[in-house]
Amino acid sequence: xxxxxxxxxxxxxxxxxxxxxxxxxxxxxxxxxxxxxxxxxxxxxxxxxxxxxxxxxxxxxxxxxxxxxxxxxxxxxxxxxxxxxxxxxxxxxxxxxxxxxxxxxxxxxxxxxxxxxxxxxxxxxxxxxxxxxxxxxxxxxxxxxxxxxxxxxxxxxxxxxxxxxxxxxxxxxxxxxxxxxxxxxxxxxxxxxxxxxxxxxxxxxxxxxxxxxxxxxxxxxxxxxx
Amino acid sequence: xxxxxxxxxxxxxxxxxxxxxxxxxxxxxxxxxxxxxxxxxxxxxxxxxxxxxxxxxxxxxxxxxxxxxxxxxxxxxxxxxxxxxxxxxxxxxxxxxxxxxxxxxxxxxxxxxxxxxxxxxxxxxxxxxxxxxxxxxxxxxxxxxxxxxxxxxxxxxxxxxxxxxxxxxxxxxxxxxxxxxxxxxxxxxxxxxxxxxxxxxxxxxxxxxxxxxxxxxxxxxxxxxxxxxxxxxxxxxxxxxxxxxxxxxxxxxxxxxxxxxxxxxxxxxxxxxxxxxxxxxxxxxxxxxxxxxxxxxxxxxxxxxxxxx
Numbered sequence: 001x002x003x004x005x006x007x008x009x010x011x012x013x014x015x016x017x018x019x020x021x022x023x024x025x026x027x028x029x030x031x032x033x034x035x036x037x038x039x040x041x042x043x044x045x046x047x048x049x050x051x052x053x054x055x056x057x058x059x060x061x062x063x064x065x066x067x068x069x070x071x072x073x074x075x076x077x078x079x080x081x082x083x084x085x086x087x088x089x090x091x092x093x094x095x096x097x098x099x100x101x102x103x104x105x106x107x108x109x110x111x112x113x114x115x116x117x118x119x120x121x122x123x124x125x126x127x128x129x130x131x132x133x134x135x136x137x138x139x140x141x142x143x144x145x146x147x148x149x150x151x152x153x154x155x156x157x158x159x160x161x162x163x164x165x166x167x168x169x170x171x172x173x174x175x176x177x178x179x180x181x182x183x184x185x186x187x188x189x190x191x192x193x194x195x196x197x198x199x200x201x202x203x204x205x206x207x208x209x210x211x212x213x214x215x216x217x218x219x220x221x222x223x224x225x226x
Numbered sequence: 227x228x229x230x231x232x233x234x235x236x237x238x239x240x241x242x243x244x245x246x247x248x249x250x251x252x253x254x255x256x257x258x259x260x261x262x263x264x265x266x267x268x269x270x271x272x273x274x275x276x277x278x279x280x281x282x283x284x285x286x287x288x289x290x291x292x293x294x295x296x297x298x299x300x301x302x303x304x305x306x307x308x309x310x311x312x313x314x315x316x317x318x319x320x321x322x323x324x325x326x327x328x329x330x331x332x333x334x335x336x337x338x339x340x341x342x343x344x345x346x347x348x349x350x351x352x353x354x355x356x357x358x359x360x361x362x363x364x365x366x367x368x369x370x371x372x373x374x375x376x377x378x379x380x381x382x383x384x385x386x387x388x389x390x391x392x393x394x395x396x397x398x399x400x401x402x403x404x405x406x407x408x409x410x411x412x413x414x415x416x417x418x419x420x421x422x423x424x425x426x427x428x429x430x431x432x433x434x435x436x437x438x439x440x441x442x443x444x445x446x447x448x449x450x451x452x453x454x455x456x457x458x459x460x461x462x463x464x465x466x467x468x469x470x471x472x473x474x475x476x477x478x479x480x481x482x483x484x485x486x487x488x489x490x491x492x493x494x495x496x497x498x499x500x501x502x503x504x505x506x507x508x509x510x511x512x513x514x515x516x517x518x519x520x521x522x523x524x525x526x527x528x529x530x531x532x533x534x535x
Contacts, residue, residue, distance in 0.1 A: 049445075071450065079447035089442055102439075106448035108230035154447065 001027040001158065001189050002048065007057030009043050009213075017043040019213040020057070025191065027157070030184045032200050033193045034224055035210035041193045044210075045162050048191070049081055050074045062157065079107060082151030082159040082188075086166035088143045090135045090150075096122065097131040100150045107154070117153055125149045125179060141172030148179060159183055161192045165199060173199060197224040230452060238459035241432055248428055249464065255424050256468035257475070259417035260513055264476045266410040267509065271501060272487065273403035277396055279494050281363050284392040286370065287385035288356040292320075294381050299354055302378050306358065309372055311365035316357040323352035356382075363396055421517070422524045425464070429457055429528035440533050454529050461525045465518045473510060477502070 002025040009018040018040045025031050033041050046052040047059055050069050059067050066077060090099050097118055104114045122128045125145040135143055144164055151159060161180060165173035177199055184190045194200055200207060200223065207222025208215055217225055242249050288306075290299055299317060307315045318326075331337045345351050358373075360366050373384055433440065443453050480499050487498055502509065 075444075075447040075449045077447075078445065083445055089438070089445070091439060091442065102442065103446035105233060106443040106446055106452060108227075108233065108452065110229050150446065 001025050001029070001062060002191075003058070003060040004044075005058040007044075007047065007059055008055050009040075009047065009052065010055040016213050018047075018054070018057075021210075021213070021215055023208065023215060023218070025189060027189055028184070028187045030181070030190045030203070030205040031192070032203065032205060032207045032222070033191060033210060034195070034200055034207060036195075039210040040213040041210055042162060043213075045083075045160055045191070045193060048158075048160060049083055050077055075107075079154045080156050080158065082148075082154065082156040084144065084147050084151050084159070084161040084164050086163035088135070088147045088167075090143055090146055092135050095132050095134050096127055096138070096146050096149075099135070099146055100153060103150045103153045118149075121149045121152050124152070124182075139172065140168045141175050144168065144172070144176050145179060148176070148183070152183065156188065158189045158191070161190065161194075163193055163195065165194065165196055170198075177203070200224040234452065234455045235459060237456035238463065241436070241456055241460045242463055245428070245432060245435065248431060249460075252421075252424050252428055252464045253468045253471065255417070255421045256464060256517065257471045259414070259421045260468060260472040260517065261476060261479075262410065262414050262417055263513060264472065264509070265479075266407070266414060268480070268498060268502075269406060269410065270403075271498065273399065273406070275491065275494070275496050277363075277399050277403070279491060280392055280396050280399060282494075284363065284366070284396075285357045285359050286366060286373070288358065288373065288382040289353040289385060290355065290382045292350070292353065294354070296354065298381070299356065302381070303356055305378075306356065306373075306376075309369065311360050311362075311369050311372070312358060313361045314359040316359075318355045318357060320350045320352050320354045323355065324350060327352065363393070366393065418520070422520055425461055425521045425524045426528045429461070429525045430532055432457060432460070433529065433532040437533075453533065454526075457525055457529055458522055461521045462518055465514060465521055468517075469510060469514045472513075 002023070004021055004023040007018055007021045008016060010016055021040070021044065033044065035041050043052060047054055048061065048066075050066055053069075054067055057067070058065065061077070062080070064077070069077060091102065094102060100121060101114045101118045104117065109117075119128060119131070122131055125148055127142060127145055127149065130138065130142065133142075135146070138146065144167075148159075148161075148164075159180070164176050164180070168176060173196065180190050180192060181203075204221045207217070207219050207224070209217035209219075209222075209225055288302075296319060303315050303317050306312060328338065328341070331341075341351060358369060360369055370384065370386060373379070440453055477499070480502065484498050487496070
């Protein structure tokens with residue numbers, strides 16, 4: 001699914017955010033990437049969604065070399081990758097339905113199809129009864145579920161969650177993790193960047209630990225070791 | 227494709243209404259710019275017409291001695307007419323000059339009686355003359371040189387007073403017209419620059435206002451064109467609305483000033499509204515295309531800079 005070979009990212013004046021990182025992720029895997037702040041986790045995520053380009057190395061997703069991806073190809077890559085962030089990135093003036101539908105609208109999907117897909121996705125994340133609510137009327141967990149719903153509208157093969165529970169209490173965090181596991185059960189590859197020790201330890205899934213721009217540990221059924 | 231097109235237009239309208247005051251300011255600046263440009267076009271037309279009217283009135287008169295026969299004058303006329311600089315030569319016989327004078331002063335008995343006393347034995351008082359018109363105002367000096375060096379020079383007197391008066395008038399008209407044109411060009415240029423800077427800043431503000439939406443659109447895989455085109459359509463909407471407003475305002479302005487302009491050109495049919503009607507497509511569509519082109523270039527630079535698409 002994802003093949004990363006000697007990937008590096010250099011920022012001026014003298015920072016190597018990633019330093020010769022190599023990683024293979026198989027289709028359908030659930031991989032947690034852990035590490036302290038500034039160890040290169042988010043840089044790696046940004047490269048996978050082609051928001052940053054590597055200084056050197058190779059990055060392939062589904063056999064697609066995105067190391068030197070052309071700008072006009074990026075939207076088509078992103079339609080195959082769902083992304084969720086800690087701060088949800090919802091539009092405050094749009095309700096749940098509109099926030100999710102907006103992702104399809106922006107890609108030129110017809111209204112009839114949007115009307116069909118969005119309720120289905122909202123049902124998967126458990127928000128079928130809150131479609132008319134605006135972000136400020138939702139709990140943190142519900143906002144994150146809306147963001148997850150939005151990331152799923154293109155039925156991606158890969159879902160990247162960058163600190164998805166960072167702003168949530170333990171109950172809501174658990175709900176979000178359960179939802180990610182459910183999505184993973186549908187054979188979607190999930191990459192989760194997290195600081196949450198308890199959650200990582202409870203998963204019994206693959207854990208990649210990063211430090212100073214390098215991978216220092218890669219365990220099949222790993223634990224939070226820092 | 228159609229869905230995307232409709233959605234792009236929808237987003238453009240949303241952008242327009244969400245920043246309605248900014249849209250109004252932009253449109254106002256564009257209206258002022260286009261109005262000044264049209265005013266300048268109208269003024270150029272008026273100045274050119276005024277100069278043409280004065281030029282039409284200018285001629286150089288050759289007044290022949292009484293003893294020069296009409297055959298000789300006709301011969302001289304034909305010779306002069308061969309000159310490259312000359313547009314027309316009109317022969318005015320002494321009889322024609324007299325009857326023209328009498329006609330013009332028919333109501334003034336004192337002049338008519340004085341005229342009768344001054345007539346010679348043949349009943350004539352005026353000399354036969356040739357009225358010479360040049361192809362261009364600037365050619366009169368060359369014509370005068372040719373006439374002064376003519377082999378028939380001792381048969382006529384040259385009256386260049388009228389030419390000199392009109393020449394001074396034309397030069398003043400040129401001078402005034404050129405100054406107003408220069409001021410107009412400078413003001414137009416300033417307003418064009420302001421309009422383009424406004425467009426640039428509007429995109430800057432719009433992209434800042436919509437930064438969350440743009441970020442999400444990019445995140446979920448919207449193409450660059452899908453993000454960019456609504457802004458360009460919004461800018462085109464400004465231009466289109468500004469054009470419509472300018473057409474209404476400028477025609478209102480023309481209908482107010484045209485009676486005064488018509489009074490200036492009583493002997494020469496000149497209708498400024500008809501001119502704009504006749505050249506409507508060329509003038510207004512041309513302005514729309516040029517302004518829209520500059521606006522799109524300006525906003526494209528802003529879009530590229532601020533949302534990196």
